[in-house]
Amino acid sequence: MRLTIVVGMTAGGVGAHVRSLVERLGALGVTTGVAGPAETEERFGFTAAGARFVPVEIGSAPNPPSDLAAVRALRRAFSGADAVHAHGFRAAALSGLALGRRRPGRTPLLATWHNAVLGGGPRRLVLGGVERLAARRADITLGVSSDLVRRARDLGAPRTRIAPVAAPVPRAPERSREDVRAELGAGDRPLLVAVNRLAEQKGLDTLLAAAARWGDRDPAPLTVVAGDGPEQDRLQHVIDRDGLAVRLLGRRGDVPDLLAAADLYVLSSVWEGRPLVVQEAMLAGLPVVATAAGGVPELVGDGAEVVPVGDDAAFARAVCGLLDDPARRDEQLQRAREQVAGWPDEDDNARLVADLCRELTSRRG
Incomplete structure (x- = not known):
């Protein structure tokens, strides 16, 4: 199975989680590609972990011209993919635009939400619309916490579930x-x-x-x-x-x-x-x-x-x-x-993604 993972600009846990998935999915029969900003690739080294990388600039805030360019680039990146897994509601919304509305035969979209929209005012209204689009275009929406799962469900996500993200095995300290x-x-x-x-x-x-x-x-x-x-x-x-x-x-x-x-x-x-x-x-x-x-x-x-x-x-x-x-x-x-x-580990995370993607692709077939 060929999976394209979409990730935006990140400097922390989301990038580390995607790197962990790339390192493990190959052993589960999943060939991975990653689409995202070149800066994110430089920081986390998805190519070195075994993924084919396609640069797509996905910023942290809505920007119509750059978002339109990202949607076009994602359409090209999704060529040949059996499934898409987007991380963050921004990446999920842009992936949903690139794939189109949910319909029989469409390449399935799995989305993982890692963060909530905070604050108020016009920015909250705009990002709330992005959240709604992400929820409705994804076939399954995973949330790393229960409040994100509830939010996606309230916004119209057809299927939701919690998917705790595991921390890497801690490195031993190098100094006393x-x-x-x-x-x-x-x-x-x-x-x-x-x-x-x-x-x-x-x-x-x-x-x-x-x-x-x-x-x-x-x-x-x-x-x-x-x-x-x-x-x-x-x-x-x-x-x-x-x-x-x-x-x-x-x-x-x-x-x-x-x-x-x-x-x-x-x-x-x-x-x-x-x-x-x-x-x-x-x-x-x-x-x-x-x-x-x-x-x-x-x-x-x-x-x-x-x-x-x-x-x-x-x-x-x-x-x-x-x-x-x-x-x-x-x-x-x-x-x-x-x-x-009682916490899941990184292998559990990878198995969940592989199982859900196989389920979605089998239904598509």
Whole structure:
């Protein structure tokens, strides 16, 4: 079976997930091609993983001229494909336009939604229309969290199901805990780590406000944030203005080292689907404090401290409670081990995609 995977501009979990599928689908009898931006190919190396790559510029926001060009390019990319698997509702909508309306004999379209539309105003209205188009053109819509599945169903998706995205098997740290802490200037202080893009969705104002609350502890925890993004300058201004013990590290390639050196992992997002780095932290045996954003509660179960989105006081209490109570940390880690044991892995993800694509192509035949 020949499958074309469509992916847009991404710097994080979506690209890693697509790379994982490409690496595994061949062993399941599926020949894969990937269509997407050249920058995404450069970052994730789909060709090196065994896929035929076709450059198609799919931006992160609607743009009629570039979207029309993308639809034309996708039509060419889909030539000879038995099925199409689009990642993200933007990629799914453009793929649906390229394939046409659902009808007997049309190349089937499987879509995976990884993110929600946030905010309001005209942008929300435009993107809501894109979501609706994506939902109605796909034969099956997968959501990485239950709220995305409900959203697709409400918008008219004919078939939906949850499809949790698994984190890769964690890499072993390459440096000692002591060396990493020394580099970060943590000393004997508690070290809190966050790994995320510096964007509005990640709710980092909540993290900074919580850091101000625990700043008078002795010793005060050091919080480090690995990642870059459009909010970097503004967040650095707040850190400098308020004298917070927070460091923005920029993009890092040593996340396993950071997790091994940390005392807690913290996630303050406004919305998340199934964040890979939270999975990595729990797999690494690191206690987690996270906001109840999107699919986070169903991901972590009772294996993490979960607080309301935007509640910096509750966030600070949860962090300080874990730092002050070793027995509480040990109990959380035991619950986390039980939760992790029930997660799907990357092989499960690939088998699901292969099975659904075969089902769709058999119906087409």
